[in-house]
Amino acid sequence: MLHETSSNPLSDQQENPEDVSSIDIQDSEEHEKESKIAVQTECLSVFFNERPALKDINLKIRKNRVTAIIGPSGCGKSTFLRSLNLMHEMTPKSKVLGSIKIHGNDITESNAVDVRKNVGMVFQKPNPFPSMSIFENVVAGLRLNGNNKKSELEEIVERNLTHAGLWDEVKDRLKSPAVSLSGGQQQRLCIARTIAVNPEIILMDEPTSALDPISTAKIEELIYNFKDEYSIIIVTHNMQQAARVSDFTAFLYLGKLIEFSKTRRMFTNPRERLTEEYVTGKFG
Amino acid sequence: MIVALVFVVSYEMFVDSKQSRDMFGFGFIFSSNWNPVTEEFGALPFIFGTIVSSLLALILSLPVSIGVAVFLSEIAPKSVRTPFSFLIEILAAIPSIIYGFWGIFVFAPFMRATVQPFLQSTLGFLPFFQGVIYGTGLLTASFILAIMITPIISAITRDVLKAIPVSQREAAYALGATRWEAIKMALLNAKSGILGGAVLGLGRAIGETMAVTMVIGNKAQIKASLFEPAYSMASVIANEFAEASGSLHISSLIEVGLILFGVTFIINSLARLLIYSVTRKA
Amino acid sequence: MTGIETISGTPRNLARRKFVDKLMISLCVIAGIITILPLLYIFFFTTKSGLSSLNLDFFTQLPKPVGEEGGGMANAIVGSLILIGLGSIIGIPVGILAGIYVSEYSGSLTATLVKFTTDVLSGIPSIIIGIFAYGIIVLPMQRFSALAGGFALGILMIPTITKITEEMLRLVPQTLREASLALGVSRWKTTLFVVVKTASSGIITGILLAIARAAGETAPLLFTSFGNSFWQSSIDQPMAALPLQIFAYAISPYEDWHRQAWAGAFVLILLVFVVNLIVRYVTRNKFESSV
Ligand SMILES: Nc1ncnc2c1ncn2[C@@H]1O[C@H](COP(=O)(O)OP(=O)(O)OP(=O)(O)O)[C@@H](O)[C@H]1O
Ligand SMILES: [Mg+2]
Numbered sequence: 041m042l043h044e045t046s047s048n049p050l051s052d053q054q055e056n057p058e059d060v061s062s063i064d065i066q067d068s069e070e071h072e073k074e075s076k077i078a079v080q081t082e083c084l085s086v087f088f089n090e091r092p093a094l095k096d097i098n099l100k101i102r103k104n105r106v107t108a109i110i111g112p113s114g115c116g117k118s119t120f121l122r123s124l125n126l127m128h129e130m131t132p133k134s135k136v137l138g139s140i141k142i143h144g145n146d147i148t149e150s151n152a153v154d155v156r157k158n159v160g161m162v163f164q165k166p167n168p169f170p171s172m173s174i175f176e177n178v179v180a181g182l183r184l185n186g187n188n189k190k191s192e193l194e195e196i197v198e199r200n201l202t203h204a205g206l207w208d209e210v211k212d213r214l215k216s217p218a219v220s221l222s223g224g225q226q227q228r229l230c231i232a233r234t235i236a237v238n239p240e241i242i243l244m245d246e247p248t249s250a251l252d253p254i255s256t257a258k259i260e261e262l263i264y265n266f267k268d269e270y271s272i273i274i275v276t277h278n279m280q281q282a283a284r285v286s287d288f289t290a291f292l293y294l295g296k297l298i299e300f301s302k303t304r305r306m307f308t309n310p311r312e313r314l315t316e317e318y319v320t321g322k323f324g
Numbered sequence: 325m326i327v328a329l330v331f332v333v334s335y336e337m338f339v340d341s342k343q344s345r346d347m348f349g350f351g352f353i354f355s356s357n358w359n360p361v362t363e364e365f366g367a368l369p370f371i372f373g374t375i376v377s378s379l380l381a382l383i384l385s386l387p388v389s390i391g392v393a394v395f396l397s398e399i400a401p402k403s404v405r406t407p408f409s410f411l412i413e414i415l416a417a418i419p420s421i422i423y424g425f426w427g428i429f430v431f432a433p434f435m436r437a438t439v440q441p442f443l444q445s446t447l448g449f450l451p452f453f454q455g456v457i458y459g460t461g462l463l464t465a466s467f468i469l470a471i472m473i474t475p476i477i478s479a480i481t482r483d484v485l486k487a488i489p490v491s492q493r494e495a496a497y498a499l500g501a502t503r504w505e506a507i508k509m510a511l512l513n514a515k516s517g518i519l520g521g522a523v524l525g526l527g528r529a530i531g532e533t534m535a536v537t538m539v540i541g542n543k544a545q546i547k548a549s550l551f552e553p554a555y556s557m558a559s560v561i562a563n564e565f566a567e568a569s570g571s572l573h574i575s576s577l578i579e580v581g582l583i584l585f586g587v588t589f590i591i592n593s594l595a596r597l598l599i600y601s602v603t604r605k606a
Numbered sequence: 607m608t609g610i611e612t613i614s615g616t617p618r619n620l621a622r623r624k625f626v627d628k629l630m631i632s633l634c635v636i637a638g639i640i641t642i643l644p645l646l647y648i649f650f651f652t653t654k655s656g657l658s659s660l661n662l663d664f665f666t667q668l669p670k671p672v673g674e675e676g677g678g679m680a681n682a683i684v685g686s687l688i689l690i691g692l693g694s695i696i697g698i699p700v701g702i703l704a705g706i707y708v709s710e711y712s713g714s715l716t717a718t719l720v721k722f723t724t725d726v727l728s729g730i731p732s733i734i735i736g737i738f739a740y741g742i743i744v745l746p747m748q749r750f751s752a753l754a755g756g757f758a759l760g761i762l763m764i765p766t767i768t769k770i771t772e773e774m775l776r777l778v779p780q781t782l783r784e785a786s787l788a789l790g791v792s793r794w795k796t797t798l799f800v801v802v803k804t805a806s807s808g809i810i811t812g813i814l815l816a817i818a819r820a821a822g823e824t825a826p827l828l829f830t831s832f833g834n835s836f837w838q839s840s841i842d843q844p845m846a847a848l849p850l851q852i853f854a855y856a857i858s859p860y861e862d863w864h865r866q867a868w869a870g871a872f873v874l875i876l877l878v879f880v881v882n883l884i885v886r887y888v889t890r891n892k893f894e895s896s897v
Contacts, residue, residue, distance in 0.1 A: 125788060132713050157790030167781045171803045181789030184799055230785070237789055327723045329761065333734070336741045391637025399634055408638065410886055415645045417815075417878045419822020421849045422871045425856045426648050429864070471644045478641070502627035524729060531731025533825035534853065558733050558825070565737070566750075566829040581737045585730065592729035596722060 078103040078241055078271035079124060083138035086119050086128060093119045095295045096138070101288070103143075106263060106272045108286035108303065110279065112318070115292045117275040121243045124273070125159040126152040142241065157185075160239035164246040166226035168218035168233070174201075175214040177229055181237040196236055204232035205262055224255025231262060235270070242266070244274040248281065260285050279319055283307050291315045334585065341579035343572055352579060358544045358560075360569065365576035367583065369544040373554035374584075377462055377540065378529035380550070381469030386522055389474045390511065393481035398507050409482075416475035424538030427468045432459035432539055435467070440551055455549040458541065463550040465540040469532055473525035480521030480599060484514040487603050520598030527591040531584065533558035557584045649875065656872025659865035669835050669851070672860055679870055681837050685752070685846040686821055689831055692756020692841065693820050697763025698813055702802075704764065705771025705809075710797050721772070728765035735761050736826030744830060752838070752845035755831025762823060763816040770812025774805040811885040818881040822874050824849035848874065 079101040086094040094116045101107045109117045119128075124142075128134045129152055139146050147155045168177045176183070178197045187193070197214065201207040206228045210221070218229055227247060234242060244263075248256040263272055263285045276282050282289055282303065289306040291299045291314075299306065299315045310316045317323055344352065348365060355366020396409055436459030443453045488510045496506040511518065541553020542563060557580050568574045663678040670677030708721045735758050743754035778801050786796040802809070824847075827833075832844040833854065848870055855867035 127784060127787065130784070130787065152787075153790050153792050155790075156788055159788075161784075161788035163781050163785060163788075165781060167779070167785045169782060169785070169800055169804065171800075171806070180786070180800075181791060184786070184789070184791045184795045233785075233789065327719055329764075330723055330727060330730075333730075333738045336738055337734075340737075340741050340745075388637045388640055391634040392641050395634040395638040399631060400638070408642070410882070411642055411645055413886075414879060414882055415641070417818065417882055418645075418648065419819075419824070419849060419874055419878070421822060421824040421852055421856075422648065422652065422874060425852065425867060425871055426651060428856065430647070430651055471641075474641050502623050504627040504630040505623070507630075527729045531729070531733070533731060533733045534849075538853075538857065558731055561733055561737065562825055562828055565740070566832060578737055578741075581734055585734045588730055588734070589726060592726045593722075595729070596725045 076103045077101070077141075078105075078143060079273070080141040080144075081123075081138065082141075084120075084123060084140060085137040086116070086123055087135040087137075088131070089133045090135075093295055094123070097292075097297050099290060099297060099300060101271065101273060103271045104267055104269075105287040106267060106274060106285050107288045107290065108282035109273065109275045109290050109292060110277075110282050110318070111292035111298075112323070113277075116295045117292055118245050119295075120292065121161075121245050121273060121275055124241070124243055125156050125161055126150075127161075157181075157237055158239050159241045159243060160234035160237065162227070162230055162234055162242065162244040162247045165250045166223055166230050168221070168226050168229050170217070170219045172218060173215050174210050174218050174221070174229060177218045178232050178236050180233060185237075200232040200236045201229075203235060204228045205258060206232060222255075224251050224258065227251060227255065227259060228262070231259070235266075239270065241271045241273070244272065246275050246277060249277060256281075279307070279321075291318060293318070330589075334582075334589075337578055337582045337585060341575050341582050343575035344579040345575075347572060348576075352576070353583070356544075356546055360564070360573050363570060363572055365572070367557070367576075367580050369546050370555050370557040370560050370580060371583070372546045373462065373540060374530055374556040374558070376550075377465045377469060377536065377554070377556060378526055380462070380466035381473060381529045382522060382526050384466060384470035385474045385477060385525060388470075389477035389521070389525070390481055390518065392474065392478040393485060394507055394511070396478070397482045397485045398503075398510075412475045412478065415471075416479070420472065420532060420535040421538075423468055423472055424535035427464065427535060427539040428460070431468060432464050435459050435464045444551075451548040452550045455547070455551050457551055458553060460539045460541045460553060461551050462540065462554045465536050465554070465556075466550070468535050468539055469529045472532060472535060473528050476528055477518075477521045477525040480524060481514070481518050484517030484521065484599070484602050485510055487517070488513050514602060516598050517602030520595045520602070523591055523598065524595035527588050527595060530591065531558055531588050533562050537562045557581075652868060652872050652875050655865065655868035656870075656875075659869040660872060664866070664869050668837065669866075672863075675862065677866070679846075679848060679851050679866065681834065682846040682848045682851040682870070683873075685831070685834070685838070686848040688752055688839070688841065688845060689756045689759055689827070689847055690817055690820055692752065693759030693763055694813075694817065696757060696760030697767060697816060697820075700760075701764045701767025701812075701816070702771050702809060704768040705812075706775065706797060706802065708768065709772045709775035710801065724765045724768045727761075728769070731825070732758075732762055732823055733825040733828075736828060736830055739826065739830045747842065749842075750830060750832035750844040752831050752841040752843065755827045755845065755847065756841070758826035758830050759820040759823060762826065763820050766816040766819060767809075767812050770815065771805075771809050774808030774812065775801055777808070778804050807888050811888045814881045815885055818878050821877055822849055824853050828853075 077100050081097050081099045084094060084097040085092060097120060109120060111117055122128055123136055124140060126147065128136055136148065140148055142159065169180060172180060175197055178200055179193045182193065182196065198207060201210065206225060209225060218226065221229060248259050251259070260281065263274065266272060274286065286303045288300065289303045290297060291306070293314060299310060299312045301311065306315065307319055310319065344365065352365065352367055353371065354368055356368040357364045357366045358369060392412070396405055400408060436457055440457045440463070444457070447453045492513065493506050493510060496509050536556050537559035540556055540559060542555055542559060543553040544555045545552065561577050561581055565577050568577060663676055665678060665683060666680050667676065667678035668681055669679065704720055704724060708717050711717045739754045739758035743757055744750055782800055782804060783796055786800040787793070827847050827850050831847055831850065833850040834844045834846040838845050852867045852870040855863040
């Protein structure tokens with residue numbers, strides 16, 4: 041298929057930094073083997089025009105779990121997410137410091153194109169390619185990287201659309217333009233497009249904030265079902281959503297990581313007062 | 325690549341005009357003698373014709389252009405604005421050969437029969453409006469140029485006005501300003517952009533070839549009267565280049581081209597910088 | 607009400623200001639009308655004079671010598687098509703690439719420089735480009751040729767295409783670029799297959815606009831393509847072009863030729879009108895949403 045592990049710089053490699061500085065270690069019941077770590081950031085800082093947007097983030101995100109990022113607007117949630125697939129390379133005058141390890145490999149020096157094949161992203165507003173049909177959207181990533189075998193692509197489209205819970209709704213009109221779908225359908229199409237390139241990690245930046253409650257429920261269900269195959273990091277403004285879909289939650293405030301623990305704990309018995317105030321709606 | 329292109333253009337013309345530059349030096353610009361037969365070449369009449377016709381065109385066009393821009397951006401309701409700006413766009417897109425053609429057959433006779441006699445009878449005491457009325461000549465060329473550059477200047481002025489924040493206008497209204505006073509304020513704020521548009525229009529007028537060639541009269545002379553035929557830099561190139569006999573003649577024409585190029589290059593750079601300075605800020 | 611009056615001064619002053627207001631607003635409206643008048647006049651006149659002499663012969667016949675009735679501009683029309691074709695080969699790729707560069711790599715110094723130069727180039731008189739083509743192609747070849755004319759037209763097409771390409775690419779939402787990059791698609795493939803493809807209808811209108819403009823260009827052809835009253839299909843020979851023919855006929859003293867020239871002018875105006883209409887139609891929604 042698309043990325044062979046041999047040529048992929050992100051292939052699993054064991055590493056065992058006994059990292060005590062990381063906050064989540066205190067959550068001893070969650071202390072799992074290092075190989076179960078999907079993403080690990082160390083002293084991750086991001087600057088725009090010399091102004092810091094993220095400061096010294098140390099975080100270990102577990103494999104095959106859903107991790108939610110919460111925090112008030114402008115606290116750096118999107119910035120954090122976008123540093124994980126090196127999207128800041130696109131922003132002039134941005135600077136990323138520290139290390140980001142994905143399955144043990146530091147990606148900050150890697151080729152962004154390879155990293156992104158392994159780290160998919162779903163955006164806040166559904167953004168299917170308007171010049172392409174539904175079918176073409178799903179296989180866009182594969183096609184643009186050179187896979188053009190028709191029979192194979194057809195199979196991929198069906199599998200991924202089914203996976204994204206959209207197949208039954210669109211199977212009769214795969215050739216129609218993607219923008220003819222409803223917002224919720226478009227977002228699921230974008231999810232299908234993302235998983236079609238077989239990433240191991242999926243980043244989602246407020247994927248349901250532009251959608252109605254029913255579409256939101258469908259996507260949350262998808263996220264839940266995806267756990268076996270993918271590690272998911274989701275930014276959300278909706279506390280209930282974080283509580284519903286995630287296993288772990290990170291709370292960011294003013295560019296700093298305030299607390300990172302199991303979601304259940306975060307919402308029932310947070311360690312920090314700031315977190316408690318935020319999750320109970322006292323500010324933000 | 326495009327950047328390189330501009331350099332190549334200037335280099336090419338510089339080299340090709342060598343013969344004439346060596347021959348006449350700076351005197352080329354100040355001599356008013358242009359005679360292919362005796363191989364004497366001086367560009368002053370063309371420079372004169374170009375400058376006078378373009379400046380006059382700009383003077384005629386500028387107030388109208390600003391009026392149009394204000395009309396389009398502030399006064400006209402949307403239902404009028406859309407077709408109107410479409411027409412203005414068309415006006416800018418009509419090939420200059422058609423302006424010239426129309427100029428010879430429709431506009432010049434109109435000037436001869438109506439406008440010029442009127443000017444002569446009312447303002448005839450001025451040297452500008454004396455002499456024989458031909459129809460074609462400097463004044464007619466200026467009018468045609470004015471028609472041609474109005475869409476350009478008004479389009480830019482409109483864009484610049486749009487770049488002025490609405491809040492400023494609302495603030496003016498809130499202080500009890502009349503509509504015109506608010507507009508005047510916006511125009512004052514946009515003045516460097518409008519100036520840029522005007523300079524751009526001037527550049528277009530200076531370089532305009534076909535329309536001018538067809539109505540300016542094509543006579544290498546410097547006369548005070550605007551009714552007299554004249555010649556412009558672009559027109560002399562258009563008329564004589566293909567038939568130029570001697571290499572010195574060609575070289576001199578290329579030098580005229582080089583002057584034209586230099587002038588329009590500077591004018592356009594200036595105009596762009598002025599326009600950028602306004603639209604950037606917004 | 608009182609508040610305004612205190613700020614605005616005495617009532618008499620107010621009356622004067624109101625008068626000035628009315629006057630200036632009316633002047634602006636009049637300016638609008640004055641500008642449109644020549645257009646309508648040109649339109650009307652060209653249509654009137656051109657339409658009557660426009661017939662099938664115009665499109666199928668060669669020019670007839672002076673004195674003989676009839677004839678047409680078939681060779682000039684074909685010549686213009688060939689010249690524009692040659693121009694497009696140069697102008698379209700260069701224009702689009704420059705537009706992509708300016709839009710997608712904006713912020714870099716070279717992109718700014720390219721943008722600036724393109725803007726300046728668009729203001730350089732077309733006759734200068736003619737001299738340039740003369741120096742580069744006519745002089746070495748020792749004869750006028752369609753190649754030189756096409757080259758000049760090509761250069762003239764570049765700024766128009768670059769400008770519109772840039773504007774259209776800027777209208778493509780940033781998140782589409784990010785979506786494609788996030789799929790692990792490289793930057794240039796993203797630009798070409800996602801961004802440019804999304805903006806393609808707009809870019810095509812830019813090409814149409816450039817072609818319409820090039821079709822009416824006369825000055826740069828005078829001493830490059832030169833003109834020709836016969837069929838000519840090889841591009842290293844002088845070739846006729848519609849605007850050249852119009853020019854030659856317009857300044858001639860013959861009634862019959864004038865009529866033919868009006869017919870040619872009508873064809874050109876029609877082309878300009880139709881192309882602009884198409885451009886309006888295609889870009890209508892995009893521009894409105896962007897304002
Ligand atoms: N491209 C950029 N250039 C400059 N500053 C930026 C850029 N992107 C983000 N920032 C700044 O970085 C900080 C964090 O922004 P970020 O988008 O990560 O916030 P967020 O937590 O995702 O907010 P929201 O909940 O509103 O999406 C903000 O102060 C923002 O102004
Ligand atoms: Mg965000």
